[in-house]
Amino acid sequence: MVPGQVIGDLMAAMHDRSNGLGGGFAAYGIYPEMADSYAIHVIYDRDDHRSAVEQLLSAATFLVRSERIYTRPTPGIGVAPDMWRYFVQVPPANLGGLSEEDYVVRLVMRVNMELPGSWVVSCGKNLGVFKGVGYPEDIANFFRLEEYRAYQWIGHGRFPTNTVAWWGGAHPFSLLEWSVVHNGEISSYGINRRYVEMFGYRCTLRTDTEVLVYLVDLLVRRHRLPWRLLYAILAPPFWEQIERMSDPDRRELYTALRQVYGSAMANGPFSIIIGHSRGMIGLTDRAKLRPLMAAREGFRFYLASEESAIRSVAPNLDCIWAPKAGFPAEGRLLSQGVSA
């Protein structure tokens, strides 16, 4: 387990990549004593918006515990919204034919869409997202991340250019066990968004990256596609590459992926990290217009936009490499550690 200090230090090395308008972290494995419950992190722009959400959660779930997320006053962090976490379980009788995960997703969409001034920032089991407006190292300090220990940390510093900076718009974006941080821009956002809306997702957080986490949920969890096909949908091979595939079954499969999932292709410059409960994946767009480095040290696996960030916390790397455009760098949780 890794204390939050490490990810804070790693992010501090890339200070110049953000401008103080967004920083955030996803921490996997931080609620072991509550690992059976969905940990729902909610931000409220005003305290009086809290009761509507709590009423909804009480009615729709079994509320095991609720508490204000503890923070400390930090220079550089301005007025913060009120932030709470709720540990909930879903009574089977409430499901009404839905899977437990679909039920939670609907609940989250309902809060974000219908309840004013409240946004769910994470809702997975044994994980939590901490994010806000500020430099990432200040956000880490603000949320007292050094007090948490996680088996997997994902951090992000933001330099917003296309949309406004606000607490809900900082990365990571998270749904169930998935979390996504993103360096770049999803120029296909307009169609990606309309595509996931067909499946009941609602983009409410005013940032293009949000749609990626819904795409992961849709394709991996609901459509049950293997990870390697997710990569081939988000960053598909060019037609020229598909035509050169010698195995006809493979050619047919990759052709069909583009035909069926063209609207899910993430087009534009990006490097992203997708976190899930058993590991994390780094992926770039198919022209690699954003940097991504992957590295391994013992049983630890690192992904970052810059090599310097990784070396700042892991000076004795076993190996470090730059993943090829559109090819993933995958780290998986093993019973005894992490392998790349």
Place this chain on the structure above:
Amino acid sequence: MRNYLLPDFLVQVGEGCSACGRCARECSFGVISMESGRPVARHSRCVACARCVTFCPTGALRVVPNQVAHRHNPYWSVSLRHDLMRQAQTGGMLLAGAGNDLAYQSIWDHLLLDASQVTNPSIDPLREPMEVVTFLGAKPSALQVEARPEGTLRLAHPLPPQIRLEVPILLGAMSLGAVNLNVHRILARAAQETGTLWNCGEGGLHEELYEFGPSTVVQVASGRFGVHPRYLERAAAVEIKMGQGAKPGIGGHLPGEKVTAEIAATRMIPEGADALSPAPHHDIYSIEDLAQLVGAVKQATGFAKPVGVKIAAVHHVAAIASGAVRAGADFVTVDGFRGGTGAAPKVVRNHMGIPLELALAAVDDRLREEGIRNEVTLVASGGIRSSGDMVKALALGADAVAVGTAALVSLGCTLCQACHTGRCAWGLTTQDPKLAARQDLEEGVERVGNLIRAWATELREVLGALGINAVESLRGNRERLRAVGLDAETLAVLGVQAAGRE
């Protein structure tokens, strides 16, 4: 009865006329004749097709509007007054060719595209791949895969039939009858050479063009002209024509004098007989009947090719499109009110239907609301004038566009709107063999092919500037459009924000 109508245009023979007689030979409307070695014009017959002007070797000819000093009245326009006089003289319905020419707002011209800057670098289409391949056919909402024994993956079920289009530009339906066989030859070959499809329209497919079957969409319309097993077998795709943007609510009308031996054989009707497509399909009185016809055509073609439905953009177009998809259509062509026609009652052409832009947006929205957008390829047609219109149509939600009028213009059409007279001086909408021979096959194929290639190049240029390298990331991406000068209700229908909004 006395004729109160003044000529619309005047033909002026100016300095430099060499009296070669070319203008008289080129004019197919009987305007110019040579008298005493000089060209003389009967102005009242002139439609301003500009054929004589284009071919005058000395540049001595002018065709100008006949500007008579009527009292200015924008409400009672001159053209309206002329129509009234024509009707007073004939008691008949006014016929018109080409498309709606009234000055309704063109929404295309109020939409602007985004461009990349700083955070999303634009991509240079000359140096990077820029993919515009598009597939015509129904897609499932999700793919199922299975692992082969050696661990690799393959599709669990094959996809419904798909046709690969190298460019998202189809050549729209123009029947043999509306245009002549020469034009069909040109469209067929141009489609084949550019890797797209042409559409033979509702008048059958001439035997000679069967070799172009893999590039051909054939139509089944209310008249069932030329529909037989081989016709369906030869086609790449079949389109059931329920409506046409230029004349929603009515069928095609080919007068007997245009029904030559060639057309009669292709349409399977007697030579010289009027070819009237009934307004409705007589076996389709509701959506369930359309479902039956879609099913019947699929059965007749062994479920091996996409079967689509063409509908006119009318008030309930979204519900109709949704019904067509649920009736089994693999592609739906939405034809807007600016679409062209060989002949239509002027009152229908000018006043029925709604703009393609709004219809397209409404259809795409509805199909998404119902979760069935993936199950159909959406083709937008009816007045697509430029690659700019095409790009905007794709961004609003079309998979591809179909062009008819633009292709005819590439072959010389000057939009004189005299198609219904059968006297087209450019050899397009005429069955007169002498006039039809004016279309040179090789040159025509090159012209139409060039148009498609030029638009495809421009599409790649735009994609690059948008910072995306595949057309599927433009399709339905209304986020990359902004509007100027449109009212809030129109913006809401389009799903596009006003310029200046983030």
